[in-house]
Amino acid sequence: MKVQQISIFIENIPGRLAEVTRVLGKAGVNIRALSLADTSDFGVLRLIVDKIDRAKEVLAEHQFTVTKTDVVAVEVPDRPLGLAEILHKLDSAGVTVEYLYAFVERMEENAVIIFRFDNIDEAVKVLLGAGIKILPGERVYNL
């Protein structure tokens, strides 16, 4: 039920983001979804890719600091209040969302949103209990 995401530390200097994408691209790694959290000094680039181990390997070879994190890919009805209802359920169950970002691709009529929770197992339980669809890793990497 969990999806593996890789995060990369990027200094806020010109060309770093381009370098990450170049390294991944040359290794034949395709980026499926991404989010960049930035501060004035640095950014954290979070990626869902099709070949996660290969991605980690080549980035490490290029001296990037990389970490793997478990996240959840949730199918969110693509209509007003679709996301609000899911967040409400999580909130009621006391599950905290650390951050989230959206997939560009849709899953039939639904949007796909990546969630990072403080307590991932509890979050999965809440979502499944509420009848919300979660995408398995294999589906997400190749979406």
Add this chain to the structure above:
Amino acid sequence: MYWNEEFETLPREAIEALQLKRLQHAVERVYATVPFYREAFQKAGVTPDKIKSLSDLQRLPFTLKQDMRDNYPYGLFAVPMERIVRIHASSGTTGKPTVVGYTRRDIEIWSELMARSFGAAGVGRGDVIHNAYGYGLFTGGLGAHYGAEKLGAAVIPMSGGNSKKQIMIMQDFGSTVLTCTPSYSLYLAEVAAEQGVDIKSFPLRVGIMGAEPWSESIRAEIEDKLNIKAIDIYGLSEILGPGVAIECIEEQHGLHIWEDHFIAEIINPDTGEVMPAGEQGELVITTITKEGIPMIRYRTRDITRLITEPCRCGRTHRRLERMSGRTDDMLIIRGVNVFPSQIESVLMNIEGVEPHYQLIIDREENLDSLEVQVEVNEVTFSDAVKTLQDLATRIRKEIKELLGITCKVRLVEPKTIARSEGKAKRVIDQRIK
């Protein structure tokens, strides 16, 4: 303007005769009262009676800052506490400061030398001295204060900080002399400009500036922006505090060191040998009148040379050329002594943080700034931005706690801090241009 014409213009032979007499006395006294010196002299195979000429000083061992730390806090004091009337301290590398004690007579001499220094800078009775050196453990504030009172000038004990108020007081009280660090004077000029106050129109005439390295170009900037003469003053708490040496207003070149109280030597920092006259090296100072904590051949780590040519002002005390650097890695940031090893010790105490760091010192808006760059690694990296920011905040707080200075912490990518021959270049000081 002489404060003590007789001593300030003493013929060289008389200065040297006085130095020898006082040196012999000082050596006898430390030998008798300070176990550290007795042991060090014995180890070097020299007893006080061997000091027959000034050149015999070279037979005595050096005293290092480390010796002060090893004897923390009072181990090097040469008098019982009943005779100490003041204690000052400066920051040290392990979090422990180096401690100095003054007898009543030491305070008298310090005040006298500070009064002489003010006089050399053209300051006297009738002047209003705006003293913005910090009052406290740091010797700057009280050292200048006592000297100003001794001189008979009116001293305003401002201490540092609260810059807008400083401008107001300076303007309303008609200060004619400003004593502070060079960078703070430029900061004050900036604050005045922001408030639309024309600091150039103030009655300020002279600035007496020290406690941090500065250059001729900074001097030109200060003199222009504040419309004053900026005078370089030198001192260190281990020896006395401010007032060890000062430029005269006539020349503004080279700092007269008060040789009836100190003996200055220039040594090769690598071999310890005394350099030929006029050559550059490390300044070593021996106090010959100090009672509380006499210093025999104290290695200041400051690099300079002795100017032996007579000075236009008529003072016969030789001059130290403007300090051009240090032989150790000590940095002076906003008047605070900082060793890179102190910052390293903070980093090493934080789980997962690697000792790959770099210190960038610069001057922003005329105040020293310190940026600590720390490499992120697999352990400290997190996909959550908050975790990384918390790490930076923690490092900043711990450095503030240890050194008392605020810095900026920048997390950088691994292996990005330049390493030369396997060793990182720890310090980039952009103030010295």
